[in-house]
Amino acid sequence: xxxxxxxxxxxxxxxxxxxxxxxxxxxxxxxxxxxxxxxxxxxxxxxxxxxxxxxxxxxxxxxxxxxxxxxxxxxxxxxxxxxxxxxxxxxxxxxxxxxxxxxxxxxxxxxxxxxxxxxxxxxxxxxxxxxxxxxxxxxxxxxxxxxxxxxxxxxxxxxxxxxxxxxxxxxxxxxxxxxxxxxxxxxxxxxxxxxxxxxxxxxxxxxxxxxxxxxxxxxxxxxxxxxxxxxxxxxxxxxxxxxxxxxxxxxxxxxxxxxxxxxxxxxxxxxxxxxxxxxxxxxxxxxxxxxxxxxxxxxxxxxxxxxxxxxxxxxxxxxxx
Amino acid sequence: xxxxxxxxxxxxxxxxxxxxxxxxxxxxxxxxxxxxxxxxxxxxxxxxxxxxxxxxxxxxxxxxxxxxxxxxxxxxxxxxxxxxxxxxxxxxxxxxxxxxxxxxxxxxxxxxxxxxxxxxxxxxxxxxxxxxxxxxxxxxxxxxxxxxxxxxxxxxxxxxxxxxxxxxxxxxxxxxxxxxxxxxxxxxxxxxxxxxxxxxxxxxxxxxxxxxxxxxxxxxxxxxxxxxxxxxxxxxxxxxxxxxxxxxxxxxxxxxxxxxxxxxxxxxxxxxxxxxxxxxxxxxxxxxxxxxxxxxxxxxxxxxxxxxxxxxxxxxxxxxxxxxxxxxxxxxxxxxxxxxxxxxxxxxxxxxxxxx
Numbered sequence: 001x002x003x004x005x006x007x008x009x010x011x012x013x014x015x016x017x018x019x020x021x022x023x024x025x026x027x028x029x030x031x032x033x034x035x036x037x038x039x040x041x042x043x044x045x046x047x048x049x050x051x052x053x054x055x056x057x058x059x060x061x062x063x064x065x066x067x068x069x070x071x072x073x074x075x076x077x078x079x080x081x082x083x084x085x086x087x088x089x090x091x092x093x094x095x096x097x098x099x100x101x102x103x104x105x106x107x108x109x110x111x112x113x114x115x116x117x118x119x120x121x122x123x124x125x126x127x128x129x130x131x132x133x134x135x136x137x138x139x140x141x142x143x144x145x146x147x148x149x150x151x152x153x154x155x156x157x158x159x160x161x162x163x164x165x166x167x168x169x170x171x172x173x174x175x176x177x178x179x180x181x182x183x184x185x186x187x188x189x190x191x192x193x194x195x196x197x198x199x200x201x202x203x204x205x206x207x208x209x210x211x212x213x214x215x216x217x218x219x220x221x222x223x224x225x226x227x228x229x230x231x232x233x234x235x236x237x238x239x240x241x242x243x244x245x246x247x248x249x250x251x252x253x254x255x256x257x258x259x260x261x262x263x264x265x266x267x268x269x270x271x272x273x274x275x276x277x278x279x280x281x282x283x284x285x286x287x288x289x290x291x292x293x294x295x296x297x298x299x300x301x302x303x304x305x306x307x308x309x310x311x312x313x314x315x316x317x318x319x320x321x
Numbered sequence: 322x323x324x325x326x327x328x329x330x331x332x333x334x335x336x337x338x339x340x341x342x343x344x345x346x347x348x349x350x351x352x353x354x355x356x357x358x359x360x361x362x363x364x365x366x367x368x369x370x371x372x373x374x375x376x377x378x379x380x381x382x383x384x385x386x387x388x389x390x391x392x393x394x395x396x397x398x399x400x401x402x403x404x405x406x407x408x409x410x411x412x413x414x415x416x417x418x419x420x421x422x423x424x425x426x427x428x429x430x431x432x433x434x435x436x437x438x439x440x441x442x443x444x445x446x447x448x449x450x451x452x453x454x455x456x457x458x459x460x461x462x463x464x465x466x467x468x469x470x471x472x473x474x475x476x477x478x479x480x481x482x483x484x485x486x487x488x489x490x491x492x493x494x495x496x497x498x499x500x501x502x503x504x505x506x507x508x509x510x511x512x513x514x515x516x517x518x519x520x521x522x523x524x525x526x527x528x529x530x531x532x533x534x535x536x537x538x539x540x541x542x543x544x545x546x547x548x549x550x551x552x553x554x555x556x557x558x559x560x561x562x563x564x565x566x567x568x569x570x571x572x573x574x575x576x577x578x579x580x581x582x583x584x585x586x587x588x589x590x591x592x593x594x595x596x597x598x599x600x601x602x603x604x605x606x607x608x609x610x611x612x613x614x615x616x617x618x619x620x621x622x623x624x625x626x627x628x629x630x631x632x633x634x635x636x637x638x639x640x641x642x643x644x645x646x647x648x649x650x651x652x653x654x655x656x657x658x659x660x661x662x663x664x665x666x667x668x669x670x671x672x673x674x675x676x677x
Contacts, residue, residue, distance in 0.1 A: 095647055123646040126606045129634075131595065132381040132641035139366060139374040156502060160597040164511055165377075166521070186501030191598060194432055 001025045005032035008256040011248075011263045012037070012241040014234065019043030019098045026055040026062050034260060035267040037240045038064040039233035042072055042175065042204045043098050044105070047286040061264050063287040065236045065278065066204040067294065067318070069102040069174070073148075074109030075294035075316040076172050076202050080144050081113045083296075083314070084170055084200075088116040090142035092133070092158060094149030095124045102174050103148025110146075118142045125153035130161035138167040145169060150176030156191035163195035172200040178297055180228040182307030189299065189308050196308065199299045205233050207295025207312040209278045226304070236276040240267060243274055292318035341624070345631075352635055353379040356642055364643055373519030378642045384526045384595060386634020387533035391588035392611035393618070393626040394540065395460075395581030401621035402557045402577045404476075405468060408483040411608015412490035413460050413582055417589025418599040419494060420452040422505040425593075432597075434510035444508060445528075445590075452586040460582030461575045469571070487604070494601035502600045505593030529591045536587055537627055540580065544623065549576060557621070610637075613657050619670020628668060632656075 004010050005028055012035040016022050022041045029036050041064050045051035048068070056062075080086050089110055093103035100122065107117055118140040123133055137145065145162060147155055155177040162171065173188070178201035180187035189196055209232065219227035241263075248262035266272070274281045282290040295315045303309035353375050360371035392414050399407045425448055426432070435441045463486055471479040509528070514521035544550040555563035556573045564570050592607075593599055614633045618625025633653055640649035660667060 092646075119644050121644050121646050123641075124650070126650070127646060128607060128610065129381065129385045129596075129637055129641065132378060132385070132638045133646050135374070135377050135381055136364075136642050136644060139360075139370065152501060157596065157598055160507075164507075164523075164595075164597075166511070185499065191502050191504055 001028045005029060005034050008260070010034065011245065011256075011260050012267065014039065014237040014241060016041065017230075019046060020096065022046050022062070023055065023097065027057070030056045030058050030061050032260075033058060033061055033264050035241065035244060035264045036062045037237040037267065038062070038066075039237045040064075040066055040175065040204075040230040042066055042069045043101055044068040044070045045097070045101065047288045052286065059264075060268050060285065060287050063240070063268055063283045063289075065233045065240065065276065065281065065289055065291075066175075066230065067289055067292050068204070069098070070105050071292050071318050072174055072202055072204040072294050073102040073105035073107075075296070075318065076146065076174065076200075077106050077109035077113060077115070078316055079200070079202075079296050079314075080146070080170070080172060081110070081115050084144065086143035086170060087114070088118055088141075088143045089146050090118050090137045090140060090144070091120040091146045091148065092137070093120075093122045093147070094153035095122045096149065096153060098174075098176065099149030099153060101148075103146065106146055106148065123154060123158075125149075127154065130154065130157050131164055134158065134161040134165045134167055137162070138165050142167075143169055145171045147171065147173040147177065149173070151179055151186065151188040151191065155188050159188075159192040159195050159199065168198065170198045170200060171196070172202075174201065175203045175229065177201050178203050178229055178310055181226060181304035181309035183304045183309075184226075184228065189310070193301075193308055196299045197301060200313075201297045201310060203229065203295045203297065205230065205295065206278050206291070206293045207297065207315055211277065215277060232278055236278050236281075239276045240274055247272075290319070294318070349379060349383070352382070352639075356639065359643060374642075376518050377520040377522070378638055380520070380522050380526045382635045382638035383631070384529045384591075384634075385637060386631035387530050388588050388592055388595075388630075389607070389611050389614050389633050390627045390630025391533055391536065391584045392607060393614040393630045394537070394584050394623060396612050396615040397618070397620050397623060397626035398577050398581050400615070401623075402553065402574055403468070403472065403479075405479050405483060406612070406620075407468075407581075408480075408608070408612075409463065409486035409490055410460075410581065410585065411604035411606075411611065412487050412494075413456060413463075413604070414585040414589050414592075414607055414611075415494060415599070415601065415604030416459065416490060417452050417456045417582075417586035418505070418592045418603060419498060419503070419589070420455060420586070421448045421590035422503065422593045422599050424448045424451045425506045425508060426504075429506055429508065432504055432506045433508075435508040436510050441508060448590050449587060452590060453583045456586035456589070457579040457582035460578040460585070464575060464578040469574075487608075491601055491604065498599075498601055500601065502598040505597050505599050507594060507597045509594060525594060529595060532587060532591060536584060540584070541623065543580075549573070553577060610653065613653060617657055617660055617667055619667030622667070622669045625667055625669035 014037055017040050019041045091103050091107055093099040107120055147158055149155055155173055159171050177188035182189040182193045184190055216227045219231055244263050244267035247266040251262050253259040253262045270285055293315050296313045297310035298313050300311035301308045357371050357375035360366045360375055361368050395410045399405055467482055468479050509525040513524040552568045552573045555568050556570055560570050610633050614629035615626045618629030636652050637649045640652055
């Protein structure tokens with residue numbers, strides 16, 4: 001990021017993918033006044049509260065087209081209670097910024113809705129023996145499991161261990177495990193394919209939008225792989241940047257530094273309504289989107305030519321509560 | 322000088338063996354009972370529910386402990402004979418896990434459980450016969466190529482080199498296998514369990530424990546009863562004097578690395594069977610825990626490494642059982658620190674001159 005802000009040819013950045021990376025990047029891009037649009041950062045502390053303020057020394061430069069974990073975690077809790085009709089849950093997070101954050105917001109909502117949290121345990125990604133942890137979980141008789149984290153920090157390992165001890169209940173996780181079909185290298189479904197029949201995941205954005213079929217087909221044609229997870233959001237961010245650039249150009253900035261600042265101002269304009277592939281969107285002063293939609297996915301073992309894939313189930317719109 | 326434990330030198334090895342076994346059984350039962358009490362005391366279980374859970378967790382602890390013990394043996398034997406902390410040993414274990422995975426997945430072609438018992442046995446034996454010599458010889462090769470030229474160099478040189486070898490092995494695995502988890506076929510059917518006292522003890526756990534025990538007993542017999550084993554003990558005690566007595570030090574040291582690699586390969590196989598994944602940095606954490614186990618038991622001491630491995634397994638399991646998984650590593654290292662503070666030689670170790 002330091003290299004990018006130092007090069008006047010860069011006027012905006014699409015990314016990053018991970019919240020932890022954003023936490024490190026925002027102070028640098030903010031000081032340089034470089035517009036950043038993330039397609040997938042969902043950590044609440046990046047935009048809201050004192051932690052977010054601490055990342056910024058100058059006016060806001062960071063926006064994101066997905067909603068945050070304060071919306072994503074509770075959506076999963078609502079789905080487990082109202083649709084899956086499970087009233088108790090065992091929560092395990094990976095102790096990291098994203099995983100713990102979303103597990104906490106999930107827990108609060110689950111309790112608020114009258115559900116029972118039998119235990120909220122945490123296991124860092126260096127944990128060796130998940131079987132012992134799942135043995136303890138099974139003894140508590142939860143009706144469901146919620147995992148706060150990503151595949152690389154143990155998502156699939158926990159699902160495998162749960163199967164090993166015979167804990168056969170819905171396994172629900174955030175966008176961190178919605179990372180591609182069973183055919184995608186390193187994905188949750190690829191690793192936990194055999195035991196994923198009861199798995200659910202969420203995405204902090206609309207799982208379907210107008211023209212999604214065409215988008216998916218075009219994506220496949222262009223890149224040769226299936227559009228997964230936040231591909232639509234990545235495209236939306238690019239639309240945001242191009243839109244901001246077009247409006248910035250109208251102000252006739254005199255040099256590249258002025259152009260960069262004009263793009264930042266246009267991009268973070270809280271009054272402007274963008275028309276993106278995922279719908280009509282405004283960004284608030286923190287950089288969060290007005291679109292409070294979380295999509296729920298279940299496992300479809302027949303998809304992706306029998307390798308299994310996430311199947312869009314429904315979406316929860318927190319704006320329409 | 323550190324001596325590899327020499328039970329043959331004890332007045333009566335058989336009675337010592339029986340005594341050790343009794344102590345081990347008492348310790349395991351004590352752990353189970355304490356866990357039982359803690360589970361209904363702190364964990365909010367009912368007295369009746371807590372018992373099968375405590376039993377189940379004790380079985381889990383024996384499985385992970387057996388894996389740590391197998392790896393720890395490689396650390397302790399190498400330290401015992403050339404006083405080198407072989408930091409690459411964890412990665413040798415990781416490569417063993419990968420090789421076993423490649424072998425089994427290559428034959429079965431999928432990740433399904435194998436319910437055909439003869440086929441399962443053939444697969445397991447095949448995986449052992451395939452991985453053990455390769456990993457063992459790789460370990461010998463590393464010693465020959467890298468550590469031997471540095472044998473008389475200052476102590477720090479081989480130590481740093483071992484760290485370097487560890488990075489090389491990790492990056493080889495990273496390059497070939499990529500950075501994510503890799504599926505490891507779990508060929509033991511999950512529903513193969515034996516009901517004991519309300520718990521479901523999986524055949525896999527029994528297999529892991531029995532395999533580890535057989536290998537450890539074979540090692541003990543080898544070190545204490547054979548000519549080569551005696552040469553190992555002699556070299557460990559005094560390399561120069563044993564060389565004067567006609568013991569080939571290079572051959573003996575190679576043998577030590579071979580055995581360490583073979584045991585690590587077996588640990589790698591059972592790791593994949595139990596946890597269903599392997600990854601390139603697996604050796605780092607497992608290696609660190611196993612090294613801790615070796616130090617805890619008294620580095621250089623074979624029995625100590627086994628005891629240390631099980632202790633680490635039980636500590637981790639205890640933390641996980643009571644819902645404090647995030648503290649398990651903290652606990653392991655606190656206990657290590659305490660042991661080193663109050664008994665710097667470890668549980669069974671002897672005082673050594675200087676440590677690298």
